[in-house]
Amino acid sequence: MKPRFDNAYVLNVMAEDRPGIVAAVSRAVFDARGNIDSCSQTVLCGYFTLIMIVSFPQPPGEAEFLQALARPGGRDSGFQVVMRPFVAERPAPVAGDCDNFVVTCFGPDSPGVIHRFSALLAEKGINIVDLYGQLSGGQFVLISQVQIPRQWDLAMLQADLEHLGREQEYTVRLQHENVFIATNQLRLTRPEGAGP
C-alpha cells in the first residue's frame, strides 16, 4: 500500500471501549492535516484497540500530535497511543509460495497452551495472520488463520499438531481455508498458492 502523503506512520490506540474513540482519533489526524490511509479496529472484552496507517504532507510535530490525542482540550482522553514510522516496502513475512490454512484447537484451558501451539508453528516458519481465543466454562477455543509454506508436507504437519494436541488434551485440526470459504461465503474458493 502506498500512503497518500510521504510522511507515513503506524498509529496504535488502545482504550476502554466507548462511543467516540474513532471520531476523536480521526479528528486529531485531520487537525494535523493528515490522511488515514488504512485502518482496522477490534474490541476484546470491553477493550478497544485501533491500528492505522496515517500520512502527512509535512512531518507533524510528533509530541504535539500525541498530546492532542492523549489530552484533547486539556482533558485526559484515556488513550494509550504508540506511533512509529511506516515502511511501505517491507519483505513478505514468509518467503515463497504459501497456502492459507486454519488451525482450530479445543481443550481445557491452561497457561502456556497458546505458546506451545504457536511455537510449533513458528518453528516451521508458519505465519499467523489472524488469531482468536475464547475461554468458555474451562474450555478454551483457539483459532489461528495461518500461511503455510508449500514446502511442508501437510500430513506430517497435521500429525505434529495432533500429537501436540493429544499431549495437551486438545483436539487440534489443520484444514485448508477453502472448506470454510465454500461453506460460508458466496465467493469462489481461492486457487492454491494465491497468497493471503
Next chain:
Amino acid sequence: MLRTDEILSTIQMLHAEHLDVRTVTLGINVDDCAGPDVGLICRKLRQKLTRFARELVGVCDRVAAKYGVPVTNKRLAISAAEFLLAGHGEGAAVDIAAALDSAAAEAGVDLVGGFTAYCEKGITPASGVLIDALPLVLSRTQRVCASVNLASRKAGINMDAVARMGRIIPAVAAATAERRGFGAAKLCVFANIPQDNPFMAGAVLGPGEPEAVVNVGVSGPGVVASALRRRLELQPHLTLGDLAEEIKITAFRVTRVGELIGREVADGLGVPFGIVDLSLAPTPAVGDSVGDIIRILGVDRIGAPGSTAAVALLTDAVKKGGAFASSSVGGLSGTFIPVSEDAALAQAAAAGHLVLEKLEAMTSVCSVGLDMIAIPGDTPAETIAAIIADEMAIGVINNKTTGARIIPVPGGKAGEKVEFGGLFGSAPIMEVRNAGASAGFVRFGGRIPAPIQSLND
C-alpha cells in the same frame, strides 16, 4: 479473512454433525473393452479399471485430510455392461462380473456399478443375457452392483421387462438366501435412470458422458436435522417456509463442500469433474436419518398424514440449495428414503406406522423410490412386478427418476426383522397387501405407452 463464527459453524457441521462426502464415484467408459473373446474382454477391463482407478483411494484420502472432510466411500461406475455382452452368453456375463469384482478389489473400492441394461423400449439379446445372469452375478461377486432401466418418459413402461425383473429379483434373493436375499440389495430397477448418478446400487456411466469422470455424492441428513433443531430452539414459532429456507441454506453449504472435494479429486486423477449429487442419503447411524427430519418437521409418526408433504418440502428445499451452490448439480439430488438404511424409517415400519402404500406415495416426491424394502419371500413374482410397475408409472408420468430396490427375503414373513449389516442396515419385512391380485395386469405384457406429456418437441 474468515470470520470466527464462520469457522466455528463449519467445524460444528464437519465434526459434531459428521458431514461427509458420502461417495466419490469414478466413472469409466469400458466400451472399448468389447470384443468376441471373453478372456480378452476381462483382461482389458482389469487393465483399464486399474489404470484409471489405482490412484483413486490415495487421492481421495489426501484431499479428505487437507479439508478435514471424510470421503466415506470410493467407488467405480462403468459404462453399461450390456454393451460388452453383445454376441455373448450368460457365462460371459459371469466372467465379466468377476473381472469387475477383482479390479474393484484391487483398486480398494467397495462397490462397482454399471452392470446395467437399458430395456425401456425393448430387450436386446445382450440385455436379456445380462438380466438372466443376475442371480449368478450377484451371488458370486462381492462388489458388483446392477441396474436395469425399465421405463422412461419418452418410451413408456416396458411391461415385459418389468415382468422379467419380477421373476429375476426373487431369483437373485434366492441365490443369496444364506444372506437373507442380500444380493437383491445390489440390484436397482429404474424409470428415467440418470446417466451421472454416483450413488449405488444404481451408479452407471451413462451415454454422452466423458471417457472418465468424477461424480460426487454428498449427503448430510444429520447436518440438516441439527440445523433445524438449532433454529427451532432459538425461534420455536417458525413457519414451514422458514424451515424450508434453513434446509436450503444447509443444502447450499453441503453442496459446496462436495464440489470442492470433487473438483480437487478430479484434478488429482487428471479426469474431468462431472456433478455433485446432493441427496440426503441416510445411514443406519444414529442421527443420520431422513426420518428424524420428518419428525422435526412435526410428523411424529413417520407414515402419518403429512409425511408426503414433509418429504416434498425437504426434497424441494434441498434441490434449491444445491442448484444455487453449484452449476454442476446432477444425479438424483433430493431425498432418499431407504427403509433399512434409515433407523427412524425402519423403526416406523416395524411399529406399523409406515406401510408400503404410504412409502409409495412418499416416493412420488422424493428423489428415488422404493428403496431397500424387505418383503416376504413368498410374494408372487407378478406382485413384485406390479409394485415395480407402480413405481415406474410415478417416474414416467412425473418426469422424474424413480427406482425400486426390493428384497424378497427367502423364507421371511411380514414383521420379521432382517439384518443386512453395515451401511445396508436392518429392517422389518413389510407386509405386501393384496399379494397375488395383480397377476392379470402383469401378464398382459407389452408396453404401457409413453404419456402424452412426452410429446413436447
